[in-house]
Amino acid sequence: MSLVDVGVHLGGSTVRGDRLHNQLYFLPDRPTGLAMEATGSPQELGERAAAWFEAILRKPIVRHEWEHAGQLYARRYLFADTGEGLCQSYNQNLAPKGQPESLIAAGHAVGRGWVQTSGLDRPHRVVAIRGNAPA
Template identity: 40%
Template sequence: MDDREYFELEDARLTSFELEFLTALRVLVDGQLRPYCVELDDDGLLVGLDIDAPDVALITVGLELTGNRLRGDRISIHDRTFPPTPTPDGFVLEGAPSDLAARGWELLDTYNRRPIVKHEWLHRRRVYASCYLFEDTGERLSDMYRGDWAPRRQEAELRAKGFVRGRGWIQTEGLGDPDRVILL
């Protein structure tokens, strides 16, 4: 398998700089994780790595190579855009293909190795709510709440206390300590 095939770019036209970057990145990855090309256009290429739990997409980390400039950070799972303000792990730098690949690998490896825990809340032996978090920071990555399995009136209480976001999604912050914590 060559570098183009490995990153799912079989028929893509790459610049020599892009090809050197992908070759150096593949050597560093060495089968430990599987980034893929999200997009390739005239402006450059975007390589992504999905960090998932069973049946749940949690985050995607992206490396955007434009000329000799590499931007790395978490990107939106939905539209593959970078955050307006870089996260603490994000970066933008210029350099040689091998140097950019090394810094890109560091970011991918950091997220790939971060421990994730799943918190679960039970009622009548059913998981009615769960939350995936980074164990080291406590950052919440994904919440699930099933009002039909939850204790009676709990959902109304959580709504009254403001534990609702976006399209009316109940947030697990208001549930107290979980009944079960699972290290993934």
């Protein structure tokens, strides 16, 4: 499972880093909270890109979990320090009866009906994956 795709693009004396599209590896049209841009010599660009990657790799990560009938039906991974979502999963077959339809009707679905965890109530558990979970 990939939690987030990040990378840098080099153009002349400028390097830009950010989240990448998970299949095409394009930088987003609008920078995210992870964005980095630097100009300089090749040595400076390499150092700035390396420092940026290291900072992202040190960020604390948590997993929110939702349970029904003793089984996990939804998970969402986030950076614990910013709350920025990384990836999520939602299993309609394990979710409470009627919940998927309610979430879809409320606009918490994208693409071909991918139900988004953003419409769920508070998670049953918050698990620290890396670093400490917030209190």
